[in-house]
Amino acid sequence: MTDNRNFEIVYDTELPGTPDRVWEAVTTGTPAWMFPTDGWPDVKTVQEYPTHLVSRIEGPDGWFNQLEHVLEPLDGGRARLHYVHSGIFADNWDEQYDGASRHTEFYLHTLGQYLKYFDGQPVVFTDIQAPAASQAPDGFARLRNALGVDSAGQGSRVDLELDGVGRLSGEVDFSNEHFLGLRTSDAMYRFFGRNAWGAPVGMTVHDFSGTGDPDATAKAWGGFLEKAYA
Numbered sequence: 592m593t594d595n596r597n598f599e600i601v602y603d604t605e606l607p608g609t610p611d612r613v614w615e616a617v618t619t620g621t622p623a624w625m626f627p628t629d630g631w632p633d634v635k636t637v638q639e640y641p642t643h644l645v646s647r648i649e650g651p652d653g654w655f656n657q658l659e660h661v662l663e664p665l666d667g668g669r670a671r672l673h674y675v676h677s678g679i680f681a682d683n684w685d686e687q688y689d690g691a692s693r694h695t696e697f698y699l700h701t702l703g704q705y706l707k708y709f710d711g712q713p714v715v716f717t718d719i720q721a722p723a724a725s726q727a728p729d730g731f732a733r734l735r736n737a738l739g740v741d742s743a744g745q746g747s748r749v750d751l752e753l754d755g756v757g758r759l760s761g762e763v764d765f766s767n768e769h770f771l772g773l774r775t776s777d778a779m780y781r782f783f784g785r786n787a788w789g790a791p792v793g794m795t796v797h798d799f800s801g802t803g804d805p806d807a808t809a810k811a812w813g814g815f816l817e818k819a820y821a
Contacts, residue, residue, distance in 0.1 A: 596684060600676040600692045604699055608706035610662035610670045614641040615711075616702060617660055622716035623797055624705035624779070625698050654679050674699065690788040697770040701781060704764055704774055705797070715803030717796040719812045724820040725792035731769060731784030734792055737819035738782075740771065749773065755814045778803075792816075 606613055621628045637645035637659075647657040656678040663671040676695060680687040721734070735741050739751055745766045751759040759780070765772030769784035777800040783793040794816075796808050 596679045596681060598676075598678060598680055598684070598688050598691070600688075600695050602672075602674045602676075602695050602699055604672050604674070604703070605665065606670050606672055606703050606706055607668070608670060608710060609668050610641040610664050612706060612710055613660075613662055613670050613672060613702075614644065616706060617644065620705075623709065623712075623714040623799075624701045626718065626795065627716060654681070672699070686788055690785070693769055694783075697765060697772070697781070697783075700765050701772060701779065704772070704779060708774065709779070709797075709799045712799040713801065715796075715798040715805055715808070717798070717803075717805040717808040717812070719794050719796070719809055719816065721792040721794070721816040722820045723791060725816070726786045726790065728786065730786035730792050730820075731782075734782060734784075734816075734819055735771065737815070738771075740766075740773075753815055754818065756811045777801075 608616070616624065619629070631646075631648065633646040633648050635644065636647050637643050642662050644660045645657065647655060649655045657676070659675040659677075661673040663673075665671055674695070676691065721730070724730075725734070727733075732741075738753070740747075740749060740763065743749055743763045743766065745763055747763045747766075749759065749761060749763060753759060759773060759775055761773055761775035763772065764774045764779075769787050771782040773780040773782075777798070779797040781795045781797070785791060785793055794812065796812065798808065
């Protein structure tokens, strides 16, 4: 009998990196494009370097969360990734599935940006949450307005002077109703409109400058977000 709480998110994409570089990124390099996962108590149930990796976490009552990466080399130093995220959502199935599948698209896009522009560079990762007021229906729209990128589409060049943060000059590398990615010459800024799923707006900074300071970054962006939602 199939548990109706089960879910499966399948995503296929091509990445600008060889299978061994992608393997490195999805195992030890996650702070560079997603978030640190080195503290996760996962079990590698399949580990066939560098083409097939399955990581799984299990819990009470049959609960599990599993990530599968299947990598195939392509010409030109690229790889095809077949990604499957499966498991069980115990509550709010529709909302959780929608949120997880949309986050998957954004994270795997960011993985591609990392491999293309910053592969192998040391990173300083910072996670910043917006105030509770950002959970309002217009929360993400207010952030885009504060950033000055209301109408900036994917591929747009931006040159922003942000109060307390400073100058950001680069490109909008991802843009839709719930997510925004800005890439500069030495950093990636990821903005998450999690207000759509009942949580505060969030953001991450992936700093490849070599001089990143997570405390200073958190303070600067935290102040910016406080003003945006004041």
